[in-house]
Structure formats: structure tokens, C-alpha cells
Amino acid sequence: MKLVIIEPLGVNDEKLLSMAKDMLPADLEIVYYNTRVTDTETLIERGRDADIIAVSNLPMNADVINGCKNLKMLSVAFTGVDHIAMDACKANGVLVSNCAGYSTAAVADLVFGMIIALYRNMIPCNDVVRKEGTKDGLVGFELEGKKFGVIGTGAIGLRTAAIANAFGCQVLAYSRTKKDIPGITYVDMDTLLSSCDIVSLHTPLNSDTRGLIGKEELAKMKPSAILINTSRGPVVDSAALADALNNGRLAGAGIDVFETEPPIAKDHPLLTAKNVIATPHVAFATKEALEKRAVIVFDNVDKWLKGTPQNVM
Template sequence: MKLVIIEPLGVEEEKLMEIAHKALPDSVEIVSYQTKVTDTESLIERGKDADIIMVANLPLNAEVIKGCKNLKMLAVAFTGIDHIAMAACKEQGITVCNCAGYSNAAVSDLVFGLLISLYRNIISCDQVVREEGTKDGLVGFELEGKKFGVIGTGAIGTRVAKIAQAFGCEVYAYSRTVKDLPGIQFVGLEELLYNCDIISLHVPLNESTKGLIGKDEIALMKPDAVLINTARGPVVDSEALAEALNNGKIAGAAVDVFENEPPVSKDHPLLHAKNLIATPHVAFATKEALVKRAIIDFDNVKCWMEGKPVNVMN
């Protein structure tokens, strides 16, 4: 059995191999690539003999999937699988497993880091101090008492909602599945957008969520509302959001995700919008989270080899 780690997973090689050997029998041949390639030909060359490929957020198209003739299992070291050609995996009979749960704490942490940066003008405050300025024009807002809207109440959305409660926020939620979460009121999407001061997105990217927040939805938001997107870029219409920010229709936004993985083009409309904080898809990336996902991913391989697959996405 051959396992190919087709791109770096953000964990030191020695630690990664320690996790691997703890989970898997010695009979598994492990090849680990510490450089990243993106072209189809190179990816096929790396994976052509692999029974199992381990990948993070590197896109694997149908040609790559079909070009890896021995491939039987794809161990995705990520929560989302929208970068994987799932139809090709189904056609080839390839089992796809993800690493749900590894970044719950990391993403939730960044949501509030971004939110407080917006609410307290932290970036502008830093700049003005360096320019011998004062707090004039930089008086911010408190979280306590604000109406906090969570769109998508999976593990991360639920954690964000609970943290918002700890800050003293009044929490509302919109999700296709209504849950019994103490102190959290489930409402329709329009009602949430209309009433909430803060809106945080936590939905996967699929046909039903692509463009979920567009021009019409943004128009429902309060002029002093802020939007946080640590979910997936295409969930939001970037041009509509940039227009709303530049025209003062909403107060601010923080975006960790775009239509494509960074580097993001300098011409992207959001990078020229007012009152926007951008980060390079870093929400999941903490030292602790990357180790957690490696442990989960190798455990996924172990369970699949034992005929008891877990975290199966197809």
C-alpha cells in the first residue's frame, strides 16, 4: 500500500512522520512532498502509483484524479471538499474523507479577532500612533448588547454563537437545520440580515450557498452592520460587497476567503473597498490546528484500511 502526501501539510516532517507511523502499519509506504506544485502533469506524476493520496486545499481536477490509476482513497486534510473533482472520484470508485473539526477553535478565534479589529479600529489605531496621532475619529464599539447573526450552525458556527453569547451579544441564527441551542434564536435569512449588527458566515460552498449573500441580501443589512466571511469566497458576491462598502451601505467587512486561493489579484474589488480587513485564508492555520488535522487525516486512512471508513464525503 502506497500513500503519497502530495503537498506540504504545514507540520514539521519529523512530527508528521511520527503521527503517520503511530497510526499506520509499517507495511504502508509513505512518500511526502515538501514542495507544492499545481500543474496537472506534475500532480499526476506524484500520484500515479499511489493507492492513497493525502491533500490539503490543493485543487485536484478530474484529469488528475483519473490520471492516478491506482488511487482508491483520497484523504483530504481540510474540512471543505469543493476543490476536489468529486464526480471523477465517484466515477473511479475513490473514497473521499475529510478532516471535519480540526479547525473549529482556530476559525472561531479569527472571527472575533477580525470583528474586534473592525469594531475597535485596531489597524488604524496602530497606524495613527506611528504617525504621532491621537484617538480622534477612532472611537469604536462594544460587542455587548449587539445582535449577532450566525449563518450556518455547524460545529464552527455553533462555537462562534456561544462565544458571541459570552461577549454579551443577542444571538440569532439561520441554517437549513434548526437546532436546539440555548439562548440562540433561529430566524429566516432576511430577518437575520435586517436585524443583526454583526453577521458571520459559516456555510460550506455548494450549489445552494454559492452567491448566498448578493446585492439584494446586502441591501437588507443595517448601515452600521459588519459582515465577517471565514467560510468560502463564492458564498458572497464580492463586487456587490465592495460596492456596498464604498457607498457606505454597510459599515465594514472582514474577509478571509476569496473566489480563488491566495495570492489574490491586486485588482480584486474587495482590496479597493473601504473599511475592509482582508486575510489570506488563514483562519484554519494555527500550529495546533495543523497538528490536529494531521492526526485526523492519518486516522481516516487507518479506519479506511481496516474497512471501517469515517468522515466519508461520498
């Protein structure tokens, strides 16, 4: 059996291979590519003889899946699998496991970093103090007492809700699946959007959530509200959000994800919109999270080899 780690996983090469050898059978051949490529031909060449491929967010399209003739299992070092041709995997009998849970703490941390930066004008404050200025016009807001909306209550959404509770927020949630969680009140989407001071998105990207937050939804939000998106870029209509920000219909936004992976074009509407904090899809990327992720990647492979697959998509 052959495992191909088809791209870097954010862990030091030596440590990553040591982890793989410690966690996986000695007779499993392991090939590691520590450079990232995106073209279909090279990906097929790298994975052509692989029984198992470990991949992070490279575009594993149908041509790649079909071209990797021996492929039986994909261990995806990501929570979402919208970059994986799942139909092709199903047609070819390829099992797909993800790494749910590795970035729960990391993503929730960034959510509140963005909120506090927006609420306390941290970037403008940093700029003005370096220009010998004062706090004039930069008085901010507190989190305590605010209505905090969480859309999508999976693991990350629930952790975000718990932290919001700790800050003294009233947490409202919208999700297809309601859970009995102390401190969270489930409401319909319209109620959440119209009531909340902060709305944080934590949904996967699928046919139901693509364009979930568009012009109509943004119009229901308070002009004083802020929107945080650390889920997937296409969940939000970027042009509509930029328009709402530029015309004072929304107070601010924290955006970690876009329609494509970084680098993001300079003329993207959200990069020129008012009061936006933008980060390059970094919410999941902490040293601790990336090491947790590598452990899950190899544990997924090990469990599959033993006939007890886990985290199956």
C-alpha cells in the same frame, strides 16, 4: 499499499512523518512531497501509483483523479471538498474523507479577531499612534448587546455563536438544519440580515450557497453592520460587497476567503474597498489546528485500511 502525501500539511516534515509512522501500519509505503505544485501533469505523476493520497487544498480535478489509476482513497486535510472532483471520485470508486473539526477553534478565534479589530478601529489606531496622533475619530463599539447573526450552524458556526453569547450578544441563526441550542434563536434569512449588527458566514460552498450574499442581501443589512466571511469566497458577491462598503451601505467587512486561493490580485475589489480587513485564507492555520488536522488525516487512512472508514463525504 502506498500512501502519497502529495503536498505539505503545515507540520514540520520530521514530525509529520513520525506521526504517520506511529499511526499507520508498518507495511504501508509512505511517500511525502514537501513542495506544493498545482499543475495537473505533476499531480498525476506524484499520485500515479498511489492507493491513498493525502491532500490539503491542491486542485484535485477530474483529470488528476482519472490519471491516478490505482487511487482508492483520498484523505483530504480540509473541511470543505469543493476543490475535489467528487463526481470523478464516485465514478472511479474513490472514497473521500475530510477533516471536519480540526479548525473549529482556530476559525472562530479569527472571526472575533476581525470583529474586534473592526469595532475598535485597531488598524487605524495603530497607524495614528505611530504618527503622534490621538483617538479623535476612532471611538469604537462594544460587542455586548449587539445582535449577532450566524449563517450556517455546523461546528464552527456553533462555536462562534457560543463565543458571541459569552460577549453578551443576542445570537440569531439561519441554517437549513435547525438545532435546539440554548442562546440561539433561529430565524429566516431576511430577518437575520435586517436585524443583525454583525453577520458571520459559516456555510460550505455548493450550488445552494454560491452567491448566497449578493446585492439584494446586502441591501437588507443595516448601514452600521459588518460582514465576516471565513467560509468560502464565492459565497459572497465580492463586487457587490465592495460597492456597498464604498457607498456607505455597510460599515465594514472581515474577509479571509476569496474566489481563488492567495495570492490575490492587487486590484481585487475588496482590497481597495473601505474598512475591509483582509487575510490570506489563514483562519484555519494555527499550529495547534494543523497538528490536529494531521492526526485526523492519518486516522482517516488507518480507519479505511481497517475497513471502518470515517468522515466520509
